[in-house]
Amino acid sequence: MATAIQLELFEEPIVEGPTLEEEVRAIIDEIKDLYLDRSEAGPWAIACSFGKDSTTVLSLVARALQEMDAADRWRQVYVVTSDTRIENPEMADYAHSQSEQVNEWAKQSGIPIRSHIVWRELKRSFWVQHLGKGYPLPGNGRDRTCTHSLKIEPQNKFLQELKPSLLLLGTRTDESSRRARTIEKYREARESRFGYSPYQKDIKFYMPIVDLTTEDIWEFLQSPLPWGSSIEIRRLYREATGECGLLSPRKATKGRHACGARFGCWVCPPVQRDKSTENMALVHEWLLPLTEYRKELKEVWDGKKHPENRSGKMRKGKVLKEGQGCIRVPVRKQMLGRLLETEQEANAIRLEDGLLPLKLISDEELATIRAQWEEDEAERPWLL
Incomplete structure (x- = not known):
């Protein structure tokens, strides 16, 4: 008995951390002070x-502004969304509708928030770069130029x-060890939520949810968003993971999946498997032709498996090794044909389901690609 008492004296007391409600309250208060x-x-x-993390940040900012008097809402907040034009179609439609x-909602509520969707120039289009000019596909490393x-x-x-005084990001250390290292690299100081953009040195960024876990995010998103329901985003992630531990209690054992799925481009070459699109x-069912096209494109563009598809030269004529260089024009034509067939196959299924037709490539891209082929056939015979 004495031993047990002595052990109790040396045991560290269990200190309960702040609840999610307390953490959210602290973040909103900090956002208000900064604003x-x-x-x-x-x-x-x-x-x-408009994924789970950036939706959380936007919701927190919106709630902070809702709590202020109208006279104090002096600063305009711009929401910036990049549309790659090859996003997972389900997520792309959702992002546009959310915007x-x-x-x-902001207009009706008198909240100074304005959402903008931006996209790349036509000449930087994924399809123009690869089906038009025949460039190799980006890999999962330093040549991941598509991002x-x-x-x-x-x-x-x-x-x-715009020249914003502050750029708010939805990055979190819980996302991955690689993301955690990147965050630490650009933080102003250790344990700080501020830093400077690696792309624009004069833009300061702020990561309000950097210390929240994936379970925290989903617990927060159980509540409605200021501008509407959160049901749709939870449905998208559930479909992307196949199953999901949305209701896993905070700090409890994680579910088999904590809805940490990543949405991206449906034709993404760097990843070995596009699990989110495959699960969806x-x-x-109309997404199946898209998953098959992605696999086929990676196969055809692979210089090791199909060196005959490569010209062995760069566009300017510099000689490279066998299996390197730009894709030959006939191969590009073949894969554009397969892309249009994929679009038709997907739309046939969508029509049966009562859905509107899908456009995988724009008319402007098609015209630019075909003009590029004509130029290559006339001026770059080594690409034939």
């Missing part, structure tokens, strides 16, 4: 994909014109 600080003049910007809902050309560059162009295809 009301007139020493930092200029608008704010929120980088928003419209946010604008309508910059399709997402970061259009957003940065908007931000350069189990619910939306």
Whole structure:
């Protein structure tokens, strides 16, 4: 008995951390303090994909503004969404509809928030670059140029014109070890939620939810959003993971899936498997042709498996090794034909389901690609 008492004396007391409600309250209060600080003049910007994390940040900012008197809402907040034009179609439609809902709600509520969707120039289009010019597909490393050309560059162009005093991001250390290292690299100081953009040194960023867990995010998103229901975003993630621990209690053992799915481009070459689109295809059959096209494109563009599809030269004529260089024009034509067939196959299924037709490539892109082929056939015989 004495031993037990002695052990109790040396046991550390169990200290309960703050509840999610307390953490959310603290974040909203911090957002209000930053917003009301007139020493930092200029608008704010929120980088928003309308995924779970950026939706949480936007919701927190909206709630903070709702709590203020109208006279104190002096700063305009811009929501910036990059549309790659090859996004998972379900997520792309959702993001556009959310952007419209946010604008309508803000206008009716007198909240100074405005949502904008930006996209790349036509010449930087994924299809123009690869089916038009025959460039190799980006890989999962330093040559992952698609992220910059399709997402970061259009957003940065908007931000350069806007010159926000603060850029709010939905990044969290809980997302991945790689993301955690990146966050630490660009933080102003350790344990700080502020830093400077690696792309634009004069833009300061703020990560209000950096310390929240995935379970925290989903618990927060059980409540309605200021501009509408949160049911749709929960449905999208549930379909993307196949099953999901949405209702896992905070700090309890994680469910088999904590809805940490990542949405992205349906034709994404760097990833080995596009699990989110493949899982969603189990619910939306019309996505199946898209998953098959992605696999086929990766196969045909693979210089090791099909060196005969590569020209062995760059567009300017520089000689490279066998299996390297730009894709030959006939192969590009073949894969554009397959893309249009994929669009037809998907739309045939969508028609049966009573859905509107899907457009995987725009008429402007088609015209630009075909003009590029004509130029290559006339001026670059080594690409034939």
